[in-house]
Amino acid sequence: MTASKDKEEISTYKTQPAEILAIRDLTDDTRYFKLRCKDITMNKDFQYRPGQFVIFSLPGVGEATFSLSSTPTRRDFIEFGIRKVGSFTEALFKLKKGDTIDIRGPYGDGFEMEDLRGRDLIIVSGGLGAVPLRSVLLYIEDRREEYNKVFFLNGARSPKDMLYKRDFIAMNQRQIIDTHLAVDEDDTGEWPYNVGFVTQLIPKLGELIDSENTTAIICGPPIMYKFVIQELLKLNIPKDQILMTLERRMKCGQGHCGHCAVGGRYTCLEGPVFTYYDVQHIKELI
Amino acid sequence: MWQREKKPVVGIFGFSGCAGDQLAILHMEDSTIDFFTSADIKFFHMAQSHQEVPKVDIALVEGSINTERQLKELKEIREMADVVVALGTCACYGGIQYLGEDVETFKERMEYVYGKSGEVPEFLDLVGQPRPAQPISEYIDVDIMIPGCPISAENFVPIYTKLISGLLPQKYPMPVCVECKYEGNDCFLLHGKYCLGPVTAAGCNATCPSIDISCIGCFGTYEGANYPSMIDKLKEIGLSEEEVIRKLKLFGGNKVEQALKGD
Amino acid sequence: MSKEKFPEFVELIKSKGKLFGPVKQKEKYSFEEIKDFSELDFDYQRTIISPKKFITPAKYSTLRFVKFGQTEVLPDDEPQIVMGVHPCDIHAIKILDRLFLGNIKDPYYAKRRENLIIIGHSCLPDDKCVCQSTGTDMVEDGFDLFLTELDDFYLLWVGSDKGLGIAIEAENLLEENVSEEEIQEYVRWQQERSSMFTTSIPSYKYLADIIHLNYDSDVWEQFGEKCLSCGTCSLVCPTCNCFHVDDKIMMNAEEGIRERMLDSCTLPYYSMVAGNHDFRPDRTARLKLYYTHKLKEYIGRWGQPSCVGCGRCIAYCPVDINVITVSNALFEEVCETQEVCDQ
Numbered sequence A: 001m002t003a004s005k006d007k008e009e010i011s012t013y014k015t016q017p018a019e020i021l022a023i024r025d026l027t028d029d030t031r032y033f034k035l036r037c038k039d040i041t042m043n044k045d046f047q048y049r050p051g052q053f054v055i056f057s058l059p060g061v062g063e064a065t066f067s068l069s070s071t072p073t074r075r076d077f078i079e080f081g082i083r084k085v086g087s088f089t090e091a092l093f094k095l096k097k098g099d100t101i102d103i104r105g106p107y108g109d110g111f112e113m114e115d116l117r118g119r120d121l122i123i124v125s126g127g128l129g130a131v132p133l134r135s136v137l138l139y140i141e142d143r144r145e146e147y148n149k150v151f152f153l154n155g156a157r158s159p160k161d162m163l164y165k166r167d168f169i170a171m172n173q174r175q176i177i178d179t180h181l182a183v184d185e186d187d188t189g190e191w192p193y194n195v196g197f198v199t200q201l202i203p204k205l206g207e208l209i210d211s212e213n214t215t216a217i218i219c220g221p222p223i224m225y226k227f228v229i230q231e232l233l234k235l236n237i238p239k240d241q242i243l244m245t246l247e248r249r250m251k252c253g254q255g256h257c258g259h260c261a262v263g264g265r266y267t268c269l270e271g272p273v274f275t276y277y278d279v280q281h282i283k284e285l286i
Numbered sequence B: 001m002w003q004r005e006k007k008p009v010v011g012i013f014g015f016s017g018c019a020g021d022q023l024a025i026l027h028m029e030d031s032t033i034d035f036f037t038s039a040d041i042k043f044f045h046m047a048q049s050h051q052e053v054p055k056v057d058i059a060l061v062e063g064s065i066n067t068e069r070q071l072k073e074l075k076e077i078r079e080m081a082d083v084v085v086a087l088g089t090c091a092c093y094g095g096i097q098y099l100g101e102d103v104e105t106f107k108e109r110m111e112y113v114y115g116k117s118g119e120v121p122e123f124l125d126l127v128g129q130p131r132p133a134q135p136i137s138e139y140i141d142v143d144i145m146i147p148g149c150p151i152s153a154e155n156f157v158p159i160y161t162k163l164i165s166g167l168l169p170q171k172y173p174m175p176v177c178v179e180c181k182y183e184g185n186d187c188f189l190l191h192g193k194y195c196l197g198p199v200t201a202a203g204c205n206a207t208c209p210s211i212d213i214s215c216i217g218c219f220g221t222y223e224g225a226n227y228p229s230m231i232d233k234l235k236e237i238g239l240s241e242e243e244v245i246r247k248l249k250l251f252g253g254n255k256v257e258q259a260l261k262g263d
Numbered sequence C: 001m002s003k004e005k006f007p008e009f010v011e012l013i014k015s016k017g018k019l020f021g022p023v024k025q026k027e028k029y030s031f032e033e034i035k036d037f038s039e040l041d042f043d044y045q046r047t048i049i050s051p052k053k054f055i056t057p058a059k060y061s062t063l064r065f066v067k068f069g070q071t072e073v074l075p076d077d078e079p080q081i082v083m084g085v086h087p088c089d090i091h092a093i094k095i096l097d098r099l100f101l102g103n104i105k106d107p108y109y110a111k112r113r114e115n116l117i118i119i120g121h122s123c124l125p126d127d128k129c130v131c132q133s134t135g136t137d138m139v140e141d142g143f144d145l146f147l148t149e150l151d152d153f154y155l156l157w158v159g160s161d162k163g164l165g166i167a168i169e170a171e172n173l174l175e176e177n178v179s180e181e182e183i184q185e186y187v188r189w190q191q192e193r194s195s196m197f198t199t200s201i202p203s204y205k206y207l208a209d210i211i212h213l214n215y216d217s218d219v220w221e222q223f224g225e226k227c228l229s230c231g232t233c234s235l236v237c238p239t240c241n242c243f244h245v246d247d248k249i250m251m252n253a254e255e256g257i258r259e260r261m262l263d264s265c266t267l268p269y270y271s272m273v274a275g276n277h278d279f280r281p282d283r284t285a286r287l288k289l290y291y292t293h294k295l296k297e298y299i300g301r302w303g304q305p306s307c308v309g310c311g312r313c314i315a316y317c318p319v320d321i322n323v324i325t326v327s328n329a330l331f332e333e334v335c336e337t338q339e340v341c342d343q
Helices: A040-045 A087-092 A127-142 A165-174 A203-207 A222-234 B020-026 B029-038 B068-080 B088-093 B096-100 B103-114 B153-164 B176-182 B227-236 B241-262 C003-014 C087-100 C107-114 C161-169 C180-194 C204-213 C218-226 C232-236 C283-302 C312-316 C323-338
Strands: A016-025 A030-037 A053-058 A062-067 A078-083 A100-107 A120-126 A150-156 A178-183 A214-219 A242-245 A273-275 B009-014 B040-044 B058-062 B065-067 B083-087 B130-134 B144-146 C018-025 C028-033 C059-066 C069-072 C080-085 C116-121 C145-149 C154-158 C243-249 C255-262
Touching: A030 A100, A053 A087, A062 A078, A062 A087, A062 A127, A062 C243, A078 A087, A078 A127, A120 A127, A120 A222, A127 A150, A127 A165, A127 A214, A150 A165, A165 A178, A203 A222, A214 A222, A222 A242, B009 B020, B009 B068, B020 B029, B020 B088, B020 B153, B029 B153, B058 B068, B058 B088, B058 B153, B065 B068, B083 B088, B083 B153, B088 B096, B088 B144, B088 B241, B096 B103, B096 B130, B096 B241, B103 B130, B144 B153, B153 C243, B176 C232, B176 C255, B227 B241, B227 C218, C003 C018, C003 C080, C003 C161, C080 C087, C087 C107, C087 C116, C107 C116, C116 C161, C145 C161, C154 C161, C204 C283, C204 C323, C218 C283, C218 C323, C232 C312, C283 C323, C312 C323
Parallel strands: A120 A150, A120 A214, A150 A178, A214 A242, B009 B040, B009 B058, B058 B083, B083 B144, C018 C080, C080 C116, C116 C145
Antiparallel strands: A016 A030, A016 A100, A030 A078, A053 A062, A053 A100, A242 A273, B065 B130, C018 C028, C059 C069, C059 C255, C145 C154, C243 C255
């Protein structure tokens, strides 16, 4: 997952129009977007892996990068979870069902799901980190027999801040994946699951997994990585089996604009998925 | 391209300043007609004779606040407008008149001009009692700042058109030096001449350096400015600290004041 | 080619497209469009902006959009010829080529590059040239033609098919055989030139390691305090290519362009992501990115640092933060901490 693949030559910034099939609120400031390429044949060509991202273009507004939140195992549409945080998303949130967004991509080096076959998986997300990891989770649900034990730990500030709460509660009930949902603080008093940080849930997994045969996948706010990685290392999970996705400013998605450089790597080409082993010596990582 | 929901109502208001920013809008020549058609310009202080203030969505406010009445009017504008834009360096940072904002000496000056009471007599009071000049952000929340003395069309138009399209302009602070190098100019600082380019916000297309005139900082402060290093550099080329600070304060207004206090 | 024939040669080149070359403007040199041979001035050390301005211009549009539609804006097809390009700048273009014309090609760069004819020119170093340290003082490819200026004549190297085409057309201006004496003169010139370098980057070979060892050194802090965040270093550097993208709507609110402009990693919002989280909020971190990316990380990626020793940062940084002062300071730091100076 480290070296960038020899990708076929993509030589253009050409976008393709995609129609918004559905929009719904995930939290106060985060929305779910479901898109489909207008050119039906393009949907078939739109091959991607969990962890990859797409660049949206709204001429007049600009471009911005968003992680894919859907799984490639379910074709004909792609999904996103997007938080309103800046000028682009401010505009994006004004769009309605049936409107068109120009998209290009997918970009980045995602998770190699095939390589993880037969392994135990610990998937840890916090806040917006649930967006790209939802893609991983749905992929696993669809091909559950290919993987060994799968644990999903998801943290949010409070019940109302949890993205895909509905999806994840359903996932918990389906029990295809061992799902643990946690909130830092339960202001409703009615949260039926864990209260506290996701990091506190990790030690309990120690007895359940075969650490040599375990891969951890992390995505969350910058502060989360340090603590989660510490806990995972305590479980003796190999450093090269801790996968994490990083967020950086990006303009081009093609390794040209320079903004996403971290250490000697371009997040948009070799990332956003990195192993902890690869990046542990990069000083300004998180 | 992006389709806006409606054509917004825009008002251009002027407080204390030379009105050069309003004039700059009227002088855009190629774009002036589009300016009056692309939005519903309901109020334009300089360009119209009747002065009733209508309800507007976007208020472009020029000038600093220098009197009680201006302050009251400014607050009214903030109340009714969705977006308030500080137009020009006076509105953004206080402008040249901010040099006289010192409250103590302000009182003295008032007494010197208007006698012991230090107040403008009623028969002369056309604009309200004076107060030390302040940028509009001192009193109200400002959504967007478009500095310049005067504003430049190249900088103003893209920000303004985003606003009238219902969008938020992207903020990416650059100093004059970046535009100066876009133009391929030599650097004054390297030839022992002063230039405020490194501490001044871009937006002018390095107009002055391109015709061999040092930047005097009329676009106000650059967000990434390093004042201590800039002051050292200017002292190195022979300016006294006092001179340097005077030059920085000329257009830097409250932002320079804050930055210098912070050090 | 004898020197008398040079103006005629330039005329011939001019017929191939828009000709640019070094022009003296007051104290500075700049690549400008050449109307007449007399405007050219090859006796220069460095221009402020490198020939990167022909392939990654400061500002250009990539997309034009109207109310219902959009079209990609590709550069004009008109060939551009740039004369008087020094070896360091040719090396820099080779570095940019690798980045922009690799697996993923940048269409705007590719088009401009395709239409650019590079005619190199020999040079003599001044006290700011460090290309000998960086190993970019000579160039063997990356140009279409290269002229070495000796006392009475020019030696002409052909570096591409396009260059060969011009050379064939200029057949009657060129002498077919180079005499032994002329070769000797060239060798003498080459040796003399090599001995003229007065400035070098200390331990250039080990610079990547030195930077790595000094990642947390106070030296960065000291430079960070001085740095004006003015972006000059990036804009004058012939290998800096970062760009920023912004959409601009015209005054009629019904059409607009997507514009790309050169950026600098020393600017405050360079690494800021949505939600205003800034990965490099202070000048020190940004400056460190500039130098580690250029001198260390590039080696890991491309096998060679992206400094070509042109001396522009040395000449144009207003506060003397440049490849020499930075590497000197880091080198001294290593000496202090590791006492390896004498070795």
